[in-house]
Amino acid sequence: MSIVEILKNDIKEIVKKKYGVKVDSSAFDLAAPPENQPGHFGSNIAMFLAKPMKKAPFIIGEEIAQELRKLEYITAVEIIKPGYTNISLNLSFYKNELDKLLKSDSAFKNNFGKGKTVNIEFVSANPVGPLNIVSGRAAAYGDTLANIFDYSGYKTVRETYVNDFGRQMHLFALSLMARYLQLYGRTNQVPEEGYQGEYVTEIAKAMKEIKGEAFYKTIGNVEKLEDCLQYPEFRAFGLKHVLDWQKQTLERFGVKFDEWFSETTLHEKGEVDEAFKLIEKRGLFYEKEDAVWFKTTEFGDDKDRVVKKTDGGYTYFASDIAYIQNKVKRGADLVINILGPDHHGYVKRLESIMQGLGYEKERIRVIILQQVNLLEGGEKMKMSKRAGNFVSLDELLESVGRDAARYFFIMRSYSSHLDFDLELAKEQSDKNPVYYLQYAYARLCNIFEKAKEVVKDSSEYDADKIAFETLEKEELELIRAILCIPEFIKESAERESPNWLVQHVHFLASHFHSFYGKLRVVQDDKQIMAKRLFILNALKRTFEVCFGIIGITPRTKM
RNA sequence: GCGCCCGUAGCUCAGUUGGAUAGAGCAGCAGAUUUCUAAUCUGUUGGUCAGGGGUUCGAUUCCCUUCGGGCGCACCA
Numbered sequence: 001m002s003i004v005e006i007l008k009n010d011i012k013e014i015v016k017k018k019y020g021v022k023v024d025s026s027a028f029d030l031a032a033p034p035e036n037q038p039g040h041f042g043s044n045i046a047m048f049l050a051k052p053m054k055k056a057p058f059i060i061g062e063e064i065a066q067e068l069r070k071l072e073y074i075t076a077v078e079i080i081k082p083g084y085t086n087i088s089l090n091l092s093f094y095k096n097e098l099d100k101l102l103k104s105d106s107a108f109k110n111n112f113g114k115g116k117t118v119n120i121e122f123v124s125a126n127p128v129g130p131l132n133i134v135s136g137r138a139a140a141y142g143d144t145l146a147n148i149f150d151y152s153g154y155k156t157v158r159e160t161y162v163n164d165f166g167r168q169m170h171l172f173a174l175s176l177m178a179r180y181l182q183l184y185g186r187t188n189q190v191p192e193e194g195y196q197g198e199y200v201t202e203i204a205k206a207m208k209e210i211k212g213e214a215f216y217k218t219i220g221n222v223e224k225l226e227d228c229l230q231y232p233e234f235r236a237f238g239l240k241h242v243l244d245w246q247k248q249t250l251e252r253f254g255v256k257f258d259e260w261f262s263e264t265t266l267h268e269k270g271e272v273d274e275a276f277k278l279i280e281k282r283g284l285f286y287e288k289e290d291a292v293w294f295k296t297t298e299f300g301d302d303k304d305r306v307v308k309k310t311d312g313g314y315t316y317f318a319s320d321i322a323y324i325q326n327k328v329k330r331g332a333d334l335v336i337n338i339l340g341p342d343h344h345g346y347v348k349r350l351e352s353i354m355q356g357l358g359y360e361k362e363r364i365r366v367i368i369l370q371q372v373n374l375l376e377g378g379e380k381m382k383m384s385k386r387a388g389n390f391v392s393l394d395e396l397l398e399s400v401g402r403d404a405a406r407y408f409f410i411m412r413s414y415s416s417h418l419d420f421d422l423e424l425a426k427e428q429s430d431k432n433p434v435y436y437l438q439y440a441y442a443r444l445c446n447i448f449e450k451a452k453e454v455v456k457d458s459s460e461y462d463a464d465k466i467a468f469e470t471l472e473k474e475e476l477e478l479i480r481a482i483l484c485i486p487e488f489i490k491e492s493a494e495r496e497s498p499n500w501l502v503q504h505v506h507f508l509a510s511h512f513h514s515f516y517g518k519l520r521v522v523q524d525d526k527q528i529m530a531k532r533l534f535i536l537n538a539l540k541r542t543f544e545v546c547f548g549i550i551g552i553t554p555r556t557k558m
Numbered sequence: 559g560c561g562c563c564c565g566u567a568g569c570u571c572a573g574u575u576g577g578a579u580a581g582a583g584c585a586g587c588a589g590a591u592u593u594c595u596a597a598u599c600u601g602u603u604g605g606u607c608a609g610g611g612g613u614u615c616g617a618u619u620c621c622c623u624u625c626g627g628g629c630g631c632a633c634c635a
Binding site: 024026027029031033034035036037042044047048050051057080081082083084126163165166167168169263289290291292293302303305306307308309310311313315316341342343344345346347348368370371373411412413415416417419421424428429430431432433435436438439440442443446447448449450451491494495499500503506507510513514516517518520521522523557558 | 561563564570572573575577584585594595596598599629630631635
């Protein structure tokens with residue numbers, strides 16, 4: 001349990017005992033008070049209670065303060081102006097809490113997810129080409145959110161959907177065939193709506209290399225490429241090639257999916273038919289104009305949606321019904337879909353499916369990521385596949401590196417448009433915020449390097465060897481910032497906002513840089529040195545956990 | 559026309575189911591290095607939280623409305 005949770009729990013307990021009122025932890029605040037205010041932590045609990053209790057917040061505050069003062073680890077409580085409750089804690093209590101962070105990973109964890117299984121689907125790009133920068137934001141956001149959930153009491157499944165069933169896949173296969181045949185001097189053309197990119201030719205070359213001359217000869221001079229017997233083989237080869245490529249790119253980006261879920265398997269295993277029947281039984285389908293429609297308007301959509309076309313084929317939406325059912329059957333208590341800005345019309349549809357299948361609406365959560373604007377030296381770049389100037393995730397990683405890329409993608413709220421300045425991300429300077437964090441870590445490591453010359457063994461700054469009688473202002477503020485991190489991990493999970501954590505890791509680094517400028521660690525006074533090494537050891541550990549969540553490298557030297 | 563997101567410092571953005579003097583980074587200005595890495599630190603300039611109305615002890619936050627920007631409204635995936 002984090003220090004914030006401990007305090008909140010005690011406050012809750014007091015409120016319950018004194019007033020018989022049950023309050024939720026997330027209902028009231030507990031955080032560092034502003035600069036010139038007294039106390040280590042401040043809470044608005046009295047003001048929160050003022051309304052329902054019809055009592056002046058200041059009086060409530062005083063009553064709560066009386067009880068708080070009885071607690072052993074609390075040294076002082078003050079009630080400020082309207083009713084803020086400001087609390088100071090025993091220094092040895094801080095020592096114990098820091099020690100917990102050092103000793104166990106679980107000290108960073110919280111139980112927001114209550115052991116539930118969450119399936120987080122993101123990226124889900126068409127398997128027809130390289131991942132682009134939009135997938136990059138989804139990958140960074142989705143993976144970081146999953147990391148946060150791992151620390152927040154969820155069992156997470158990172159999943160991506162492979163749209164290997166529909167028209168895009170078909171067009172890609174035809175494009176690949178055309179390019180392949182061109183390599184043998186044939187005049188076949190890539191379809192107009194097909195994929196013109198040069199990478200298709202590269203894949204064709206790879207295929208030529210592997211399959212050899214004999215394979216080419218089996219292909220007759222068919223009129224329509226899709227009728228050709230070898231079509232499935234092209235399709236399969238192209239698919240595998242692109243998926244391997246995408247996997248490799250994501251690996252470089254630090255993202256690893258537990259599941260690459262194939263749309264085709266849903267059809268092959270009859271799951272689409274099955275899910276179809278289920279919805280039908282619930283009376284949510286009807287026929288109109290020779291097509292089958294799903295009454296999504298029952299669940300708040302602005303119009304009903306076609307699931308079976310007049311030609312008898314299923315729509316993509318129909319596969320989604322089976323897909324969501326499949327996720328639930330695999331054990332997902334919560335299904336999260338992370339989609340691009342052009343999919344916001346899809347939110348109601350997915351919610352309709354969940355409800356149509358007979359589950360509660362809250363079981364699905366659709367998060368819409370806003371668009372990424374790519375800037376180069378302040379100028380907005382227009383990306384378009386047609387013009388061939390869209391930036392792939394590979395190119396981005398090449399030019400700015402994984403750390404800067406991940407950091408930039410998650411430093412903003414998911415609901416805001418993101419300006420990604422290529423020049424800035426590339427720049428190795430103080431303008432680039434990712435270096436601020438990495439530099440803090442490198443400085444920290446350097447202190448431990450220097451300390452090795454005087455301190456024989458790290459056990460010399462174990463918790464039981466050091467004194468915590470007095471703390472400098474910078475020391476106390478740094479300690480508080482460290483001990484609040486587990487709470488910020490929890491809040492990031494609640495808000496589904498990695499940027500909330502990133503911001504506080506930035507503040508943590510800032511506190512450390514101030515500390516560094518003011519206080520010396522390696523010095524003659526062994527007592528003070530041991531105390532500071534102990535604090536910094538906890539900080540180092542905290543940075544490592546946070547860097548791991550964000551997906552950036554802790555660099556020991558810069 | 560309908561729907562979603564956005565409008566906060568010169569720029570890019572945080573801001574917790576409404577709460578302390580609205581915060582960071584960059585840019586600007588003035589300083590700090592014989593001492594563990596100056597990719598740092600300290601101080602400082604800069605705000606009608608797009609405009610208007612409402613709810614209340616209290617609104618950047620909730621509601622209504624106007625204006626401005628982005629995106630979406632397929633028997634495509």
